Amino acid sequence: MCGIVAYLGERDAYHVVLKGLKRLEYRGYDSAGIAISADDQLKLFKKKGNVSDLESFIEGKDLSGGAAIGHTRWATHGEPTDNNAHPHLSSDGSLAIIHNGIIENYSSIKQELINKGHVFKSDTDSEVAIHFIEDIQKNNHCALDEAVRIALTKIVGAYAIVIADKHDPDLLIAARKGSPLVIGVGKGEYFLASDATPIVEYTNEVVYLNDYEIAVLRKSGMILKNIEDVQTNPYVQTIDLELDAIEKGGYKHFMLKEIFEQPKSIQDALRGRLNAAKGDLALGGIRDYVNRIVSADRIIILACGTSWHAGLVAEYFFEDWCRVPVEVEYASEFRYRNPIVREGDVIIAISQSGETADTLAAIELAKAKGGIIFGVVNAVGSSIARATHVGAYIHAGPEIGVASTKAFTSQVTVLSMIAMIVAYKKGTISQTRYHELLAELETIPSKVEKALELSEESEKIARMFSDATNFLYLGRGYNFPVALEGALKLKEISYIHAEGYPAAEMKHGPIALIDEEMPVVFIATRDSSYDKIVSNIQEVKARKGKVIAIVTEGDVLIPKIADYVIEVPVTNEALMPLVSVIPLQLLSYYIADIRGCNVDQPRNLAKSVTVE
Ligand code: G6P
Secondary structure, X not given: OOEEEEEEOOOOHHHHHHHHHHHOHHHOOOEEEEEEEEOOEEEEEEEEOOHHHHHHHHOOOOOOOOEEEEEEEOOOOOOOOOOOOOOEEOOOOOEEEEEEEEEOOHHHHHHHHHHOOOOOOOOOHHHHHHHHHHHHXXXXXXXXXXXXXXXXXXXXXXXXXXXXXOOOOOOEEEEEEEOOOEEEEOOOOEEEEOOOOOOOXXXXXXXXXXXXXXXXXXXXXXXXXXXXXXXXOOOOEEOOOOHHHHOOOOOOOHHHHHHHOHXXXXXXXXXXOEEOOOOEEOOHHHHHHHHHHHOOOEEEEEEOHHHHHHHHHHHHHHHHHHOOOEEEEEHHHHOOOOOOOOOOEEEEEEEOOOOOHHHHHHHHHHHHOOOEEEEEEOOOOOHHHHHOOEEEEOOOXXXXXXXXXXXXXXXXXXXHHHHHHHHHHHOOOOHHHHHHHHHHHHHHHHHXXXXXXXXXXXHHHHHHHOOOOEEEEEEOHHHHHHHHHHHHHHHHHHOOEEEEEEHHHHHHOHHHHOOOOOEEEEEOOOOOOHHHHHHHHHHHHHOOOEEEEXXXXXXXXXXXXXXXXXXXXXXXXXXXXXXXXXXXHHHHHHHHHHOOOOOOOOOOOOOOOOOO
């Protein structure tokens, strides 16, 4: 949560930072601000609202300067207001800070500073940090980087910070623990950001700051040290990220672009890993550890949000094909439950952003209990990718829309490959079934393409139901997690209350809600529970509910009972979630768009949840 961007160099720092904030707006968008260090002053502009509100507010002001820091906020401490927006200034106004994370012991530090006469303008933990640093600098008569270092030895919590000093416009100081921070290295210039998207148009050379590292940046060079004051060597990596991947490319919203990208993103997840004709399936990243899953007594899957739904689909893969028990855990519950991790357990952590605080903490806990951790992550070089012992990237490319779409299908794709490899090695599926699954998986990108060709159907149905106040999503077996995902997509972006349920469980509660006003979405593709779900549809129709059914191409029965149907191509029952989720993503997208909602930046949500 919160995006931070900073620049130091010969360019117009304001424009670099403003553009960067627009790219990072998916991380938070309740207030934004920029501070420019020039001519012995800090020009500070901040505003409640999104980055465009800030831009209009700033128009016409003097924005010159070669060092700037900027922030787009997702509130944790203090409501979204102009005062609580970052950057925050120190007591005498000579230092400015941007911060992503949470300082847990801020109230005791704040009290100490208040006793010394400090006055605070905001309710944030971040303002406390910059007052604290200034206080240390004044008392110890030390350089700013030393004051930052001392402060960080006392601060408890998570942070990615960047500090500017009005008396030294050729200086930026950055540090991280727990929250992400990337430094782009140019010629005589540095770019800092929460992820690489604001940086790639200028340079592809980056340094990922490690926890407890402090970077002292001047146009002439960078010094890295840790909080024990030991210098470290910056590890400069080259990243492979194209500018087009982070732009809308003619689509109205990132979410729509990302939905339509799925044939390609799934193909990218398969590329170099699957060759069905040759019977080849290999994931280089996990090759040396795959026997750990083969011999696992149990698999524990850790994730949050949509990634948790991908984990639920994987539960069916591993139990069905590999005959190993699986528990799919919300990372936030697992970490606080004193969970049992036994020798012989394998943990799979799933995360799009690779930065979700609860998932990261759950991984650390499982590691401390001796678990071996596999990562299924999208963001290359992210904290979770680095915290896991071994992993397979999903290669979906940057996902900017806050509602996750292509990451879900790529996660399911990668998890299906892991399960197929394990099942084959364990001998828990026949050779014939294994080869059938490989061949079927290879056809998924074209089947997703076909499902997307019917986007108009979803749009038509969206028009009928855009005023609904409640929705129910029902599915069985492999389509049950799809029902949960469909409901989550709708409530996230359209603010319509939606619940996902196993279709059979409907009788134990949700059936009481059904009347002629209630749209019920059935994911009712032809599979082993087809007859049962047909009965569930009849039960809803008997109570006058409006049924929207996702059915397999050529189905003649359900179209006679349901009010509306959307067809998807035939595929193997286990791989159906990759196809059946497509019309649900489209339905929620179109409903949200028709309702005039901010599809890419839904209220109160953030793409990367770096607070617990
Ligand atoms: C947030 C996002 C969701 C995402 C979840 C888990 O809530 O809005 O789209 O599914 O975090 O994030 P992760 O990056 O770990 O997959």
